[in-house]
Amino acid sequence: MKTFIQHGDCLTVIAPAGxxxxxxxxxxxxxxxxxxxxxxxxxxxxxxxxxxxxxxxVSAQAWAVGDLIYMNTTSRSLTNVSATGLVLVGVATEVAANPSATGACRLNGVSAPAAV
Incomplete structure (x- = not known):
């Protein structure tokens, strides 16, 4: 196929500030x-x-399987609470307890503004 460029599951980009x-x-x-x-x-x-x-x-949150997951683009921490300024990045794939430092997230690959 002449139009195929790459699979797209990995992309090379310029590293952001920091x-x-x-x-x-x-x-x-x-x-x-x-x-x-x-x-x-x-x-x-x-x-x-x-x-x-x-x-x-966010440590003080409990996640359920299927929760939509949003990213705070300043702290890069994830939350299951939609709010202005956050971007939708994926979905929780496992239960995450409150408190817990990490959660399992299936990435979408693209960001979208949170619907509030």
């Missing part, structure tokens, strides 16, 4: 993904856009 840490979630434009490597700001970094990841969440 750089990236391997295994952490980042938003670059409308792209949401987990950094494959630690890179300085402005360097190329591969983001994994789909799959289920154990990511930093």
């Amino acid at each position: 750089g990236t840490n391997s295994g952490e979630l980042y938003k670059v434009g409308g792209i949401i993904g987990v950094a494959a490597t630690t890179e300085a700001a402005g360097a190329q970094v591969v983001l994994k856009l789909d799959g289920v990841f154990g990511l930093t969440k």
